[in-house]
Amino acid sequence: MAMDGAPLTNAQARDVEALLHPYTNGVQHRKVGPHVIEAGEGVYVYDESGKRFVEGMAGLWCAGLGFGDAELIDAAREQMGKLPYYHLFGGRSFEPAIELAEKIKEIAPFEVSKIIYQSSGSEANDTQVKLAWYYNNARGKTEKKKIISRIRGYHGVTIVSASLTGLPYNHTKFDLPVSGILHAGTPHFWREGRDGESEDEFSTRLAAELEELILREGPDTVAAFIAEPVMGAGGVITPPASYFAKIAAVTKKYDMLFIDDEVICGFGRTGNWFGATTFGMEPTSMSMAKQLTAAYAPLSAVAINRDMAEAIEAQSGEVGTFGHGFTYGGHPLGCAIGVKTLEIYQRRDIVGHVRKLAPVFRAHLDRHADHPLVGEARAAGLMGGLELSPDKASAATFREPGKVGAYLMNEMLKHGVILRAIGDTLAFCPPMVITEAELDELFGPLGAALDATHAWAKAEGHMG
Numbered sequence: 001m002a003m004d005g006a007p008l009t010n011a012q013a014r015d016v017e018a019l020l021h022p023y024t025n026g027v028q029h030r031k032v033g034p035h036v037i038e039a040g041e042g043v044y045v046y047d048e049s050g051k052r053f054v055e056g057m058a059g060l061w062c063a064g065l066g067f068g069d070a071e072l073i074d075a076a077r078e079q080m081g082k083l084p085y086y087h088l089f090g091g092r093s094f095e096p097a098i099e100l101a102e103k104i105k106e107i108a109p110f111e112v113s114k115i116i117y118q119s120s121g122s123e124a125n126d127t128q129v130k131l132a133w134y135y136n137n138a139r140g141k142t143e144k145k146k147i148i149s150r151i152r153g154y155h156g157v158t159i160v161s162a163s164l165t166g167l168p169y170n171h172t173k174f175d176l177p178v179s180g181i182l183h184a185g186t187p188h189f190w191r192e193g194r195d196g197e198s199e200d201e202f203s204t205r206l207a208a209e210l211e212e213l214i215l216r217e218g219p220d221t222v223a224a225f226i227a228e229p230v231m232g233a234g235g236v237i238t239p240p241a242s243y244f245a246k247i248a249a250v251t252k253k254y255d256m257l258f259i260d261d262e263v264i265c266g267f268g269r270t271g272n273w274f275g276a277t278t279f280g281m282e283p284t285s286m287s288m289a290k291q292l293t294a295a296y297a298p299l300s301a302v303a304i305n306r307d308m309a310e311a312i313e314a315q316s317g318e319v320g321t322f323g324h325g326f327t328y329g330g331h332p333l334g335c336a337i338g339v340k341t342l343e344i345y346q347r348r349d350i351v352g353h354v355r356k357l358a359p360v361f362r363a364h365l366d367r368h369a370d371h372p373l374v375g376e377a378r379a380a381g382l383m384g385g386l387e388l389s390p391d392k393a394s395a396a397t398f399r400e401p402g403k404v405g406a407y408l409m410n411e412m413l414k415h416g417v418i419l420r421a422i423g424d425t426l427a428f429c430p431p432m433v434i435t436e437a438e439l440d441e442l443f444g445p446l447g448a449a450l451d452a453t454h455a456w457a458k459a460e461g462h463m464g
């Protein structure tokens with residue numbers, strides 16, 4: 001039986017027998033079946049019944065140029081015909097890998113020396129940790145290996161990147177996190193700020209807590225701090241203005257690397273090429289994926305500064321090789337699409353477009369900030385979140401976390417808008433090419449969906 005009570009379609013029935021779905025309740029899925037998406041065009045996708053949806057999450061925060069972009073399809077076709085596969089092992093190379101690395105260096109928010117490719121954001125962050133260890137061994141700091149991430153940070157799902165991730169579902173029953181990965185506090189002022197504390201004082205406190213953690217562990221054992229500019233999958237949490245500067249003062253004091261996870265925020269999403277610029281970060285390295293190829297092919301990259309690059313290169317000479325790399329890291333298809341994607345972002349001035357639409361996007365969210373179900377409306381560029389609460393004044397959480405958020409997400413789906421509920425925060429991250437008229441379509445049903453959810457939440461006793 002599908003969610004609407006109809007029998008499962010052929011594709012749904014086959015899916016239920018054959019697939020284990022990521023981030024899905026397997027017991028529930030067996031009953032309701034998948035939502036099968038068949039095609040995409042612009043900011044829309046079409047399901048197997050032919051129904052059209054606004055893709056309000058750009059897939060998984062990644063399809064920045066929407067669906068069916070003819071230039072990207074041509075670039076992919078051309079590369080497939082010319083060199084469908086090659087690798088970068090043993091000193092081999094190919095033009096799109098070189099060109100894309102050069103382009104990333106040009107637009108990076110700090111002076112980047114070298115790029116190393118992978119296929120996913122998780123692999124990029126795993127690579128970051130290995131590079132931090134390798135680098136600290138190269139400079140004789142052999143005890144300096146612990147990595148500090150943050151509660152509610154999201155950095156992926158491989159063993160180390162899932163350990164960096166600070167969300168319960170990624171650890172529970174997986175025997176994670178592994179040792180040597182620590183979690184600092186979340187810069188979520190509305191929820192975690194104390195009575196009478198200003199945003200700036202809150203940032204000062206978080207930086208002081210980070211310093212205490214480092215001192216407790218021993219500064220000689222702590223290698224790096226990793227952070228997303230805006231916490232995406234943790235609930236679209238935008239940090240206070242002075243937060244990263246205060247954190248950077250601490251990481252610098254203790255000779256730590258600062259890893260910037262730009263997997264969601266990179267390539268225009270927050271209104272600058274990188275979230276580091278929007279939020280005043282000073283990274284020593286950064287991870288990129290998702291919008292690097294507008295999600296038309298899997299590709300991720302890590303950019304490192306000169307210090308790291310020189311130490312790593314020299315050490316690989318002593319060891320005899322740099323013993324790291326993935327068969328598909330820097331796949332020619334991904335690199336060729338990446339080159340074309342960055343060219344399109346520049347030619348069509350995607351950063352300018354995001355900046356132009358950001359106030360309109362924000363106004364759509366703010367319009368609902370006083371709704372009785374809404375605790376806080378947040379946005380940076382074209383990513384946003386509506387955090388729901390049974391009592392805005394006390395930033396209370398619901399008795400059964402996640403239920404009300406899921407209900408609202410499903411209400412929006414009924415109105416033809418695909419969004420994602422992160423617990424009780426409804427996230428918005430449409431393709432960056434969305435127009436003002438399409439934003440109207442995306443947000444049009446939100447008032448009615450909030451009202452329906454509020455009525456249901458009251459009837460079900462979720463409002464406290």
Ligand SMILES: Cc1ncc(COP(=O)(O)O)c(C=O)c1O
Pocket residue numbers: 060119120121122123125154155156157228232233261262263264289
């Ligand atoms: C900030 C961030 N880092 C890393 C990842 C992991 O990327 P992937 O799913 O490609 O492994 C994600 C995925 O959403 C992410 O949002």
